[in-house]
Amino acid sequence: MSSQPLLEFRALTFERDDWPLFSDLCGELKAGEILQISGPNGCGKTTLLHILATIQAPTTGSLHWQGRDISRCRQEYLAAMTFVGHQTGLKLSLTPRENLRWLSQLQPLSRCSSGEALARIGLAGFEDVPSYTLSAGQLRRAALATLCMTEAKLWLLDEPLTALDVEGIADLEALLLEHVAKGGAVVLSSHQPLVNRAVRTLALDAMAEAAH
Amino acid sequence: MTSLSGAFFAVIQRDLAIAMRHRGDLLNPLFFFLIVVTLVPLGISPEPARLAAIAPGMIWISALLATLLALDNLFQADFDDGSLVQLMLSPQPLWLLVLAKIIAHWLVTGLPVVLFSPLLGLMLSLPQAGFLPLLLGLVLGTAMFSLMGAVGAALTVALHKGSVLLSLLVMPLYVPVLIFGTSAVQRAVDGMNYGGVMAMLAAVTAFSLLLAPFAAAGALKVGING
Amino acid sequence: MWQWFHKLGSPRWFYDISGKFLPWLALASVVLIVTGVVWGLAFAPQDARQGNSFRIIYIHVPASFLALAGYYVMAAAGAVGMIWKMKLADMVMIAAAPLGAALTFIALFTGAIWGKPTWGTYWIWDARITSMLVLLFLYIGIIALSRSFSTRETSARACAILALVGTVNIPIIYKSVDWWYTLHQPATIKLTGAPSMHPDMFKPLLVMILGFYCFYALVLLLNTRTEILQRERRTNWVKELAAGK
Numbered sequence: 001m002s003s004q005p006l007l008e009f010r011a012l013t014f015e016r017d018d019w020p021l022f023s024d025l026c027g028e029l030k031a032g033e034i035l036q037i038s039g040p041n042g043c044g045k046t047t048l049l050h051i052l053a054t055i056q057a058p059t060t061g062s063l064h065w066q067g068r069d070i071s072r073c074r075q076e077y078l079a080a081m082t083f084v085g086h087q088t089g090l091k092l093s094l095t096p097r098e099n100l101r102w103l104s105q106l107q108p109l110s111r112c113s114s115g116e117a118l119a120r121i122g123l124a125g126f127e128d129v130p131s132y133t134l135s136a137g138q139l140r141r142a143a144l145a146t147l148c149m150t151e152a153k154l155w156l157l158d159e160p161l162t163a164l165d166v167e168g169i170a171d172l173e174a175l176l177l178e179h180v181a182k183g184g185a186v187v188l189s190s191h192q193p194l195v196n197r198a199v200r201t202l203a204l205d206a207m208a209e210a211a212h
Numbered sequence: 213m214t215s216l217s218g219a220f221f222a223v224i225q226r227d228l229a230i231a232m233r234h235r236g237d238l239l240n241p242l243f244f245f246l247i248v249v250t251l252v253p254l255g256i257s258p259e260p261a262r263l264a265a266i267a268p269g270m271i272w273i274s275a276l277l278a279t280l281l282a283l284d285n286l287f288q289a290d291f292d293d294g295s296l297v298q299l300m301l302s303p304q305p306l307w308l309l310v311l312a313k314i315i316a317h318w319l320v321t322g323l324p325v326v327l328f329s330p331l332l333g334l335m336l337s338l339p340q341a342g343f344l345p346l347l348l349g350l351v352l353g354t355a356m357f358s359l360m361g362a363v364g365a366a367l368t369v370a371l372h373k374g375s376v377l378l379s380l381l382v383m384p385l386y387v388p389v390l391i392f393g394t395s396a397v398q399r400a401v402d403g404m405n406y407g408g409v410m411a412m413l414a415a416v417t418a419f420s421l422l423l424a425p426f427a428a429a430g431a432l433k434v435g436i437n438g
Numbered sequence: 439m440w441q442w443f444h445k446l447g448s449p450r451w452f453y454d455i456s457g458k459f460l461p462w463l464a465l466a467s468v469v470l471i472v473t474g475v476v477w478g479l480a481f482a483p484q485d486a487r488q489g490n491s492f493r494i495i496y497i498h499v500p501a502s503f504l505a506l507a508g509y510y511v512m513a514a515a516g517a518v519g520m521i522w523k524m525k526l527a528d529m530v531m532i533a534a535a536p537l538g539a540a541l542t543f544i545a546l547f548t549g550a551i552w553g554k555p556t557w558g559t560y561w562i563w564d565a566r567i568t569s570m571l572v573l574l575f576l577y578i579g580i581i582a583l584s585r586s587f588s589t590r591e592t593s594a595r596a597c598a599i600l601a602l603v604g605t606v607n608i609p610i611i612y613k614s615v616d617w618w619y620t621l622h623q624p625a626t627i628k629l630t631g632a633p634s635m636h637p638d639m640f641k642p643l644l645v646m647i648l649g650f651y652c653f654y655a656l657v658l659l660l661n662t663r664t665e666i667l668q669r670e671r672r673t674n675w676v677k678e679l680a681a682g683k
Contacts, residue, residue, distance in 0.1 A: 016589050019672070055297055056437055059591075078303040087294025093233040094226070105222030106302035106309070363603055367596050371586050381579045381600060384572045385607050388614035395621060416610060427603050434595040438588055 004067055005030045006185050007052070007154060012061035014047055021047055022204060025061070029187060031153070032180045037189040039204035045189035046086060048204065049158045052187060053083040079108055082152035086159050088143035092132040096123060096142040099131065100149070109149035117148035121171060136163040147175050155179065157188040219304045220312045227316035237285070241278040241321050242328055248274035249332045260337040267336035268346065268397035272390055274332075275325050275350055279357040280382070282321040284375045286313065286358075286365040291436065296369070300432065307425040310432065314362045314425070322354030338401070345400040349393040349413055356417040359424035360385045366431035370438035388416050447524040449666045450675050456659050463656040470649030478642035485639070491555040496643060498548040500650035501541045502566075505573060506608075508538030508654065512580070513605040516598030526662075528594035529669065531601065532584055533661035537654070539577035546570050565619035569612050576604045590669060 005028035012025040021044040029035055037045050050056040052063065054074060063070040065077045090099045100114035112120075118127050121141045126134060134142065140163045147155060155176075161169055173194065176186055188194075231238055252270050253263060290296035299309055329350050330343055338346065364381040371377065392413040399406040478496035485492040512534040519527035549567055550560045561567075580597050587593035670676045 053297075053301060055300065075303050078301055081301075083297070083301055085294045085297055087292070087297075089294035089298045091226070091230055091293060091295060093230055098226070098229065102222050102226040103298055105218045106299060106304065108303070360603075363599070367583060367600060368586070373586060377579075377582055377586060380575065380582055384575045384579065384611065385603070387572055388607075388610050391614045391618040395618070412614075416614075419610070423603070423606065427599060431596070431599050434592060434599060437592045 005064075006066060007187075008064040008067075009052065010062050010064070012048070012051060012058045012063075014044065014051065014056075015059040027202060029154070029185045031183045031185055034176060034180055034186045034188070034194075034199045036194060036199045036201045037187065037204060038191060038193075038201055040191070043204040045204060046158055049083075049156055049187065049189055053081065053156050054078070055083075080152055081154045081156060082107065082109075082146060082150040083156045084143055084146065084158065084160060086162070088139050090131050090139055090142055093130060095128045095130055096134070096145070097127045099142065100145060103146060104149060107146075108151045109146055111149050111151055114145070114149065117145040118142065120148045121145045121175075122167065137165055137168060140164055141168055141171075144172060144175070147172075147179070153184050155184065155186045155188075157186065159190060160188055161190050161192060161194075216304055216308065219302060220308055223299070223309050223312035224316045224319075227313060228319065231316075231320040238320055238324070241282045242324050244281055245274050245278040245325055245328060245332065248277065249335060252336065264337040264339055264401075267333060267338040268342060268394045268401070270336060271329055271332050271338070271346065272350075272353070272394045272397075275329065275354060276357060276386055276390060278325050279321055279354055280361065280379055281375065282317075283358075283361040283365050283378060283382070286317050286362055287369045287432065287435075288365070291369045296432070296436065300436070306432070307429040310362065310366075310429045311425040314358050314428070317362075318355055318358040322358050325354055326350040338397075341403065342397045342401045345396045345406050345410065348410060349396045352410075352413050352417045353389045353393045356389050356420045357382075357386060359417070359420040362424055362428040363431050366428045366435045369432065369435040389413065392416065447522070447526050449526050449529065449670055450673075452526055453663055453666050456663060460656070460659060463652055463659065467649055467652035467656050470645055470652055474642050474646035474649050478639075478646060482639045482642050483636060488556055491552065492639075494548050494552045496646045498545060498552060499643060500647045501548065502545040502570065503647060504650055504654050505538060505542040505545050505570065508534055508541055509573065509576065509601070509608065510605065511658070512538060513598075513601040516594070516601045519594055520598045520602075525669075526666075528590075528598070529665040530658065530662050531597060532590075532594060533665050534658055535577060535580045535584060535597070537657055537661060539574065539581060541654070542570060542574045542577055546574065563619075565616045568619070569615045572611055572615065573608075576608075580604075 008028040010026055013023040014021045015023075025048070027035070037048060039045055047056060051058050054063070054070060054077070065073055065080070070077050089103070090096070091102075094102075096118055097114050100109070100117065103109060104114065115127055118124065121144055123138060123141055123145065126138065126142075131139065131142065140160075144160060160172060164172065176188075180186060249270065252266070256262065256266070287296055290299065299313075300306060302309060326347060329346055333343055333346055361378075361382050364378045367381065368378050392409050396406040396409040396413060399409060474496060479493055482493070484490055512531050515527045515531035515534060518524055519531060546567065549570070553562055554560050580600055583600055584593050584597045587596060667676055667679075671680075
């Protein structure tokens with residue numbers, strides 16, 4: 001077992017108009033770990049995930065992927081990371097299968113076919129209907145189907161539990177556990193606690209209070 | 213690993229598929245184009261000689277406005293549903309994917325306008341000699357409108373300000389194309405050689421092709437932060 | 439050199455040092471502009487064809503010069519801010535936009551006033567005037583964009599990109615407008631040709647141009663200092679300053 005963390009963030013500060021949303025955030029994520037970012041609305045969970053996904057740049061601080069600064073190896077990092085945002089990223093006029101086919105051309109999603117992934121996440125029979133006929137929970141499932149297909153080591157999930165029913169949450173937890181058992185790592189944001197003893201929590205509100 | 217050309221064509225194909233499922237939206241710029249050109253004789257004069265004199269400029273201006281109208285949607289819809297972020301997180305170079313989106317956008321907005329323009333030339337009594345340079349010029353010109361427009365669309369993607377700000381940002385950049393485009397048609401109508409003007413128009417479009425994908429990719433990285 | 443560069447990037451250092459320049463710049467602009475105005479309006483000879491109305495060039499020409507130069511200043515500041523992530527450069531860029539727009543407007547406005555006695559109309563689609571109008575739109579675009587974003591950092595990045603795209607396009611726009619004008623109107627009237635001017639007319643113009651440059655620098659500094667205070671209002675040094683220390 002290597003002890004080098006997969007992802008490490010050092011002294012992350014994010015200011016909006018010189019007002020710190022969070023400051024001096026440090027942490028690391030080793031293979032096999034799940035990190036849950038928790039905190040009330042507006043505390044910066046999504047922003048932090050966007051920073052980890054390199055969608056947004058932090059005001060100061062740095063990200064390191066397997067010990068290397070991410071600005072030096074961004075392509076490699078993008079190939080090893082998958083991000084499922086708060087918005088599903090699905091086109092409502094396309095079918096789930098078409099959506100996944102498009103995404104799998106852009107990102108390394110070749111572990112299984114889109115059909116298998118949709119079946120696994122409980123959308124068998126809905127592969128070829130327009131996405132606008134799906135419910136919010138089904139759309140969320142379709143977005144999470146990428147997790148069955150991705151080869152990425154690191155998963156960044158922004159509010160993945162939104163709109164999921166009990167069964168959906170169980171399916172997702174099973175996916176997460178399978179992923180970390182194989183040496184992957186997960187960062188997810190959620191305000192509800194995941195029923196999973198392997199989860200480590202980073203509470204942003206406590207950080208924010210400490211910063212002020 | 214995904215392949216470069218696979219990603220490029222997947223983006224084009226998907227955007228075309230979406231456009232085909234919203235055929236109504238596809239027709240909007242065309243109707244706009246048609247409406248503006250219908251208003252011209254009503255507002256100015258039905259006299260063929262007067263219409264012929266202003267036809268090149270009117271057709272070009274309405275083509276410009278029609279493509280501008282559709283520009284808003286280049287990145288906006290993808291931003292709203294989150295697929296833009298997925299596009300940007302692809303390990304493939306972003307400028308290439310942006311170029312693919314621009315090409316798809318041109319195919320569904322610019323190209324129909326180009327194909328429609330001879331009809332409008334007919335309605336505005338454009339002399340016969342003007343049709344070929346009009347078509348050629350509009351092919352180059354609408355491509356440039358989509359390319360440079362993409363930079364503005366990327367900058368304003370998260371702002372939800374409608375197209376007014378976007379028009380303000382890109383309109384000055386369209387000035388050279390409008391000038392070269394209309395005068396190519398005018399010269400042809402006047403029986404002069406329009407090759408040089410067309411070459412200048414092509415040069416402006418080629419320059420935009422070099423500049424715009426990179427600028428738009430950079431603009432997207434900034435623009436999505438609102 | 440590098441250290442100096444980084445020091446320059448510190449808003450506080452810039453605020454202190456620019457405070458020392460301000461009085462000198464103010465003095466220089468007042469002296470130059472007053473000299474230029476008095477010389478140009480009272481002592482320069484009358485123009486043979488235009489009489490006294492030509493004297494508006496003493497405002498029109500310097501304003502037009504700086505209107506265009508101001509765009510490059512803005513774009514250069516934006517580029518520096520983008521490449522080296524220098525906050526101060528962002529502030530200079532944001533400060534330069536309304537200033538440039540104002541100068542462009544002055545150039546257009548004085549041009550229109552000048553047009554009435556010379557061409558018999560306030561507005562004429564002359565190549566210079568048209569280019570100037572397009573430049574005004576470029577400025578207004580930057581200003582409108584800078585006001586649309588929710589955070590200053592994003593706003594500065596976006597404006598920098600737009601300014602750079604505008605900069606590489608300005609020569610193309612100007613050339614095409616020039617060409618367009620010669621196409622529609624063979625150059626019959628040429629009034630602003632500075633080299634053909636009588637030296638007695640030209641010297642005060644030179645003084646005015648210099649004066650305008652100083653004035654531009656002065657206002658840019660003042661605008662930037664305001665921007666600095668606004669942005670850094672939560673820092674201790676600004677609070678101390680505000681407390682009247």
